[in-house]
Amino acid sequence: xxxxxxxxxxxxxxxxxxxxxxxxxxxxxxxxxxxxxxxxxxxxxxxxxxxxxxxxxxxxxxxxxxxxxxxxxxxxxxxxxxxxxxxxxxxxxxxxxxxxxxxxxxxxxxxxxxxxxxxxxxxxxxxxxxxxxxxxxxxxxxxxxxxxxxxxxxxxxxxxxxxxxxxxxxxxxxxxxxxxxxxxxxxxxxxxxxxxxxxxxxxxxxxxxxxxxxxxxxxxxxxxxxxxxxxxxxxxxxxxxxxxxxxxxxxxxxxxxxxxxxxxxxxxxxxxxxxxxxxxxxxxxxxxxxxxxxxxxxxxxxxxxxxxxxxxxxxxxxxxxxxxxxxxxxxxxxxxxxxxxxxxxxxxxxxxxxxxxxxxxxxxxxxxxxxxxxxxxxxxxxxxxxxxxxxxxxxxxxxxxxxxxxxxxxxxxxxxxxxxxxxxxxxxxxxxxxxxxx
Amino acid sequence: xxxxxxxxxxxxxxxxxxxxxxxxxxxxxxxxxxxxxxxxxxxxxxxxxxxxxxxxxxxxxxxxxxxxxxxxxxxxxxxxxxxxxxxxxxxxxxxxxxxxxxxxxxxxxxxxxxxxxxxxxxxxxxxxxxxxxxxxxxxxxxxxxxxxxxxxxxxxxxxxxxxxxxxxxxxxxxxxxxx
Numbered sequence: 365x366x367x368x369x370x371x372x373x374x375x376x377x378x379x380x381x382x383x384x385x386x387x388x389x390x391x392x393x394x395x396x397x398x399x400x401x402x403x404x405x406x407x408x409x410x411x412x413x414x415x416x417x418x419x420x421x422x423x424x425x426x427x428x429x430x431x432x433x434x435x436x437x438x439x440x441x442x443x444x445x446x447x448x449x450x451x452x453x454x455x456x457x458x459x460x461x462x463x464x465x466x467x468x469x470x471x472x473x474x475x476x477x478x479x480x481x482x483x484x485x486x487x488x489x490x491x492x493x494x495x496x497x498x499x500x501x502x503x504x505x506x507x508x509x510x511x512x513x514x515x516x517x518x519x520x521x522x523x524x525x526x527x528x529x530x531x532x533x534x535x536x537x538x539x540x541x542x543x544x545x546x547x548x549x550x551x552x553x554x555x556x557x558x559x560x561x562x563x564x565x566x567x568x569x570x571x572x573x574x575x576x577x578x579x580x581x582x583x584x585x586x587x588x589x590x591x592x593x594x595x596x597x598x599x600x601x602x603x604x605x606x607x608x609x610x611x612x613x614x615x616x617x618x619x620x621x622x623x624x625x626x627x628x629x630x631x632x633x634x635x636x637x638x639x640x641x642x643x644x645x646x647x648x649x650x651x652x653x654x655x656x657x658x659x660x661x662x663x664x665x666x667x668x669x670x671x672x673x674x675x676x677x678x679x680x681x682x683x684x685x686x687x688x689x690x691x692x693x694x695x696x697x698x699x700x701x702x703x704x705x706x707x708x709x710x711x712x713x714x715x716x717x718x719x720x721x722x723x724x725x726x727x728x729x730x731x732x733x734x735x736x737x738x739x740x741x742x743x744x745x746x747x748x749x750x751x752x753x754x755x756x757x758x759x760x761x762x763x764x765x766x767x768x769x770x771x772x773x774x775x776x777x778x779x780x781x782x783x784x785x786x787x788x789x790x791x792x793x794x795x796x797x798x799x800x801x802x
Numbered sequence: 803x804x805x806x807x808x809x810x811x812x813x814x815x816x817x818x819x820x821x822x823x824x825x826x827x828x829x830x831x832x833x834x835x836x837x838x839x840x841x842x843x844x845x846x847x848x849x850x851x852x853x854x855x856x857x858x859x860x861x862x863x864x865x866x867x868x869x870x871x872x873x874x875x876x877x878x879x880x881x882x883x884x885x886x887x888x889x890x891x892x893x894x895x896x897x898x899x900x901x902x903x904x905x906x907x908x909x910x911x912x913x914x915x916x917x918x919x920x921x922x923x924x925x926x927x928x929x930x931x932x933x934x935x936x937x938x939x940x941x942x943x944x945x946x947x948x949x950x951x952x953x954x955x956x957x958x959x960x961x962x963x964x965x966x967x968x969x970x971x972x973x974x975x976x977x978x979x980x981x
Contacts, residue, residue, distance in 0.1 A: 737876060737877035739845055739877035743938070756845070769875065799878060
């Protein structure tokens with residue numbers, strides 16, 4: 365197995381890095397204007413919904429504004445000064461975001477979001493070149509393997525791809541602790557497997573999956589690996605090249621950046637073998653009335669005007685994260701996750717979906733409160749300024765697996781505090797009494 | 803009263819537990835019924851509701867809501883509002899019941915601006931505070947939307963069985979409530 369060392373550096377094994385001290389957290393938080401607001405009857409905001417979208421620091425807000433107030437122009441065209449500056453900043457951003465996950469700039473495609481990135485792959489493999497069948501084409505008899513803990517974004521596009529091509533969708537099940545049932549691996553991943561698409565960290569269970577083991581299983585049968593890194597890249601150091609995955613997606617707004625931009629990143633030879641699914645301007649070489657030749661990746665997948673100011677803001681976000689140190693971000697969140705899990709474990713009638721220890725786990729903790737619907741739980745918490753997510757979190761199958769239709773999720777980030785975690789646990793402990801369920 | 807207590811009035815919490823009309827019963831002889839299943843994809847709340855109508859015993863043209871039977875799973879707002887619906891409309895002539903649905907919808911959609919008429923809406927007036935929480939509007943309307951949908955089809959069935967009576971005006975709105 366090639367790269368277990370990198371995977372071992374994930375959350376749960378901070379490798380010597382320490383959580384932020386109280387003073388440090390205060391300094392970290394001072395950079396996020398929204399965190400100082402109050403909610404409802406003067407309650408301090410306790411933002412525990414970063415798994416849905418993170419807040420943005422002043423550096424990110426300023427970067428976007430600075431660009432717009434100084435250099436705003438269309439990129440990759442025009443000979444004027446602003447266009448040059450814009451193009452430079454835009455391509456610098458690509459190199460910075462790619463570098464943040466261990467890749468080169470030509471290995472990162474800007475997308476609207478992570479969902480679009482997964483669709484580019486699933487559609488590319490299934491449309492495959494009307495007229496230009498490639499080595500990755502999905503065909504009847506092929507199999508696509510996902511896991512039972514996927515976000516709908518890494519499930520539905522594959523269901524659709526299978527429906528279009530006649531391929532079969534299979535999945536790796538989960539054990540009762542919220543981890544992949546790896547006994548399934550050898551049974552489900554076979555010579556017929558063409559794609560193994562899986563999440564790095566579950567947005568519901570918090571589980572961090574053993575990427576090297578899954579990659580090894582896929583490589584052994586020649587399958588393409590597609591990693592949903594939306595809940596990992598923001599929270600701990602991720603080196604996609606070292607992990608050995610072929611393709612991965614992640615999004616800016618979960619890592620201090622703006623909405624409206626995500627990335628499809630991966631090995632250049634794999635990107636080069638993928639056909640485009642969205643075509644038009646900016647992604648072409650030569651166009652005649654009869655036919656068109658396409659540019660090389662990443663531009664091949666970037667038809668139309670790109671999200672320029674968002675890319676530049678994302679650059680500022682990864683700089684912000686790097687300055688803090690992703691190993692310390694991971695250590696801080698690991699400490700908070702342990703505290704959150706320990707606190708929730710003390711509450712009668714509250715059940716955690718997913719691992720109940722912080723090892724190989726990120727700080728998204730979903731709970732089911734016996735006798736109280738998540739919507740009501742969320743409303744009760746909001747009344748005290750605590751922001752959490754309620755519902756199925758775009759992952760209905762994993763809820764069904766654990767006998768729930770919906771849950772209440774608290775998710776921590778680098779600016780979260782022990783005080784916020786304690787407030788969440790204390791308030792959650794009063795929910796059942798209020799709704800007469802205790 | 804805190805914002806929370808305004809939303810979760812005791813009447814609502816009581817109804818969420820009592821769930822009046824819960825359980826899918828069969829319609830009696832001479833009655834017509836129709837089912838409606840409503841689902842909120844955002845949170846997974848769902849309700850299956852059976853509206854049962856009969857012709858009025860005194861021979862007037864308007865049929866009567868004989869029963870509102872339902873099952874479902876969801877938050878206290880959706881469960882309580884369906885329970886309240888049962889209490890409010892069972893035994894009423896259909897036009898009166900559809901009028902109450904309109905009244906309830908207007909109140910819920912008013913963002914807390916419409917002062918409810920407790921004489922008319924009874925326990926349903928307790929849901930006035932829901933209008934101030936845009937993301938809970940759909941919860942409050944779930945059972946009522948199901949009722950409106952099921953009722954219009956139950957009435958159509960009834961008049962198919964006894965065409966001499968002629969259908970009354972029944973709203974057939976089944977639009978989705980926007981959160």
